[in-house]
Amino acid sequence: MPxxxxxxxxxRSIVSIADLSKEEILSLIRxxxxxxxxxNSKLLDGKVVATLFFEPSTRTRLSFETxxxxxxxxxxxxxxxxxxxxxxxxxxxxxxxxxxNYADLIVMRHYLxxxxxxxxxxxxxPIINAGDGAHQHPSQTMLDLYSIYKTQDRLDDITxxxxxxxxxxxxVHSLLMALSHFRAKFNFVACxxxxxxxxxxxxxxxNGIEYHESKDFSPEVIADTDILYMTRVQRERxxxxxxxERVKDLYNLEASMLDAAKDSMRxxxxxxxxxxxxxxxxxxxKAYYFQQAKNGLYARQAMICTALGMDIRI
Amino acid sequence: xxxxxxxxxxxxxxxxxVIDHIxxxxxxxxxxxxxxxxxGVSVTIGNNLESKRLGHKGIIKVADTEFPPEVLSRIAxxxxxxxxxxxxxxxxxxxxxxxxxDEITGLVVCDNPKCVSRNxxxxxxxxxxxxxxxxxxxxxxxxxxxxxxxxxx
Ligand SMILES: [Zn+2]
Numbered sequence: 001m002p003x004x005x006x007x008x009x010x011x012r013s014i015v016s017i018a019d020l021s022k023e024e025i026l027s028l029i030r031x032x033x034x035x036x037x038x039x040n041s042k043l044l045d046g047k048v049v050a051t052l053f054f055e056p057s058t059r060t061r062l063s064f065e066t067x068x069x070x071x072x073x074x075x076x077x078x079x080x081x082x083x084x085x086x087x088x089x090x091x092x093x094x095x096x097x098x099x100x101n102y103a104d105l106i107v108m109r110h111y112l113x114x115x116x117x118x119x120x121x122x123x124x125x126p127i128i129n130a131g132d133g134a135h136q137h138p139s140q141t142m143l144d145l146y147s148i149y150k151t152q153d154r155l156d157d158i159t160x161x162x163x164x165x166x167x168x169x170x171x172v173h174s175l176l177m178a179l180s181h182f183r184a185k186f187n188f189v190a191c192x193x194x195x196x197x198x199x200x201x202x203x204x205x206x207n208g209i210e211y212h213e214s215k216d217f218s219p220e221v222i223a224d225t226d227i228l229y230m231t232r233v234q235r236e237r238x239x240x241x242x243x244x245e246r247v248k249d250l251y252n253l254e255a256s257m258l259d260a261a262k263d264s265m266r267x268x269x270x271x272x273x274x275x276x277x278x279x280x281x282x283x284x285x286k287a288y289y290f291q292q293a294k295n296g297l298y299a300r301q302a303m304i305c306t307a308l309g310m311d312i313r314i
Numbered sequence: 315x316x317x318x319x320x321x322x323x324x325x326x327x328x329x330x331x332v333i334d335h336i337x338x339x340x341x342x343x344x345x346x347x348x349x350x351x352x353x354g355v356s357v358t359i360g361n362n363l364e365s366k367r368l369g370h371k372g373i374i375k376v377a378d379t380e381f382p383p384e385v386l387s388r389i390a391x392x393x394x395x396x397x398x399x400x401x402x403x404x405x406x407x408x409x410x411x412x413x414x415x416d417e418i419t420g421l422v423v424c425d426n427p428k429c430v431s432r433n434x435x436x437x438x439x440x441x442x443x444x445x446x447x448x449x450x451x452x453x454x455x456x457x458x459x460x461x462x463x464x465x466x467x
Contacts, residue, residue, distance in 0.1 A: 092434050093435075093436075111428070112433050113428045113457075114429055114431065114452065114456070115430045115434075115454075117453070118431075133428045135455055135456065
């Protein structure tokens with residue numbers, strides 16, 4: 001739930017992007033920019049951060065742990081639950097209660113949906129959700145927002161084209177929710193099986209957000225776009241494998257498709273990619289996905305300091 | 315016929331509670347939710363009675379018992395049409411429809427097999443997001459439940 005203004009410097013959990021108000025998102029963006037200028041500091045001197053990965057995710061864990069290290073903090077935790085008492089049947093509650101005795105902040109990833117919300121309600125130690133099943137992954141959304149802000153110089157009035165798996169892709173759903181604060185416009189490009197779910201189309205309608213749906217991924221749909229957000233179409237998402245074979249290459253991006261795009265347009269992708277972005281796109285100045293991943297470091301530094309309630313004068 | 319049935323039913327009770335307009339299909343779930351089996355008071359249960367509103371309805375009369383609001387609000391999950399009559403000294407002193415609470419804890423099973431509430435020893439917890447059509451949202455995984463997806467523990 002959003003905290004009120006005089007509470008902004010109290011420690012707080014960040015479980016879902018929906019927990020953050022527009023002002024809180026903007027304040028995290030400003031902090032991320034601050035850390036990009038000064039990634040190394042002693043701000044976390046004397047602090048212990050626990051990274052609890054009940055499900056392995058090397059990419060996310062390395063990003064969080066680098067963020068803590070560059071801020072001068074210490075890390076405890078585990079990257080593989082097989083080595084812990086969780087595998088002996090210890091409850092999530094008991095693990096969290098035990099770790100809360102030692103750490104000032106807990107960064108956790110869990111395969112169960114709602115695990116981070118639950119954890120945040122059984123301890124006073126702030127929790128950052130580093131992914132709970134297919135549910136929420138707010139640090140991915142914050143790095144997406146920071147990447148948009150950096151490349152477009154603003155968050156307001158952005159036209160975003162989302163391509164690929166719009167049904168199961170939690171990153172596109174969270175980004176959609178976050179951008180609803182900023183008068184964004186959307187193009188949803190997907191096949192029928194992976195169409196943007198009704199609950200999010202209704203969300204757009206309720207919030208006066210303009211969107212267009214298309215099954216065709218064409219240069220025309222990219223032409224008025226500021227951000228082209230690519231996602232992976234995965235075989236296991238399909239009930240009908242014939243349908244998968246039919247559509248699997250329809251949502252791939254090639255460099256030639258970018259010719260008509262605006263100069264300021266940038267291509268984002270949560271990574272890892274397979275072949276939905278052709279190798280020849282990497283050389284385009286419009287490709288931004290590698291820098292995007294790097295922005296995750298600064299976005300996570302901002303989230304860590306905010307969760308700890310640190311008062312940083314910019 | 316319906317009104318005569320009801321009069322008879324209500325008249326038979328000196329003190330207690332009559333829960334009326336329960337859909338027939340939900341009657342025995344309602345009996346279960348109220349914990350009537352353990353009460354040891356006189357209970358009359360009628361089912362498949364004619365009803366203009368529901369086609370067929372069930373009714374439960376419990377003597378010498380008034381249920382706390384949190385117990386009655388559970389009935390609303392399975393029978394949003396139910397009406398609670400409170401009887402004192404043969405008079406209906408209160409007659410009101412059941413109403414859903416803002417939050418339902420420990421009663422409903424989340425339909426998401428990956429939900430933390432189904433895999434850890436914790437009670438389920440739902441926010442009521444639509445009273446009229448009975449829609450619930452899981453406090454943990456945020457799955458929304460409607461109609462047949464709402465399964466009681
Ligand atoms: Zn749930």
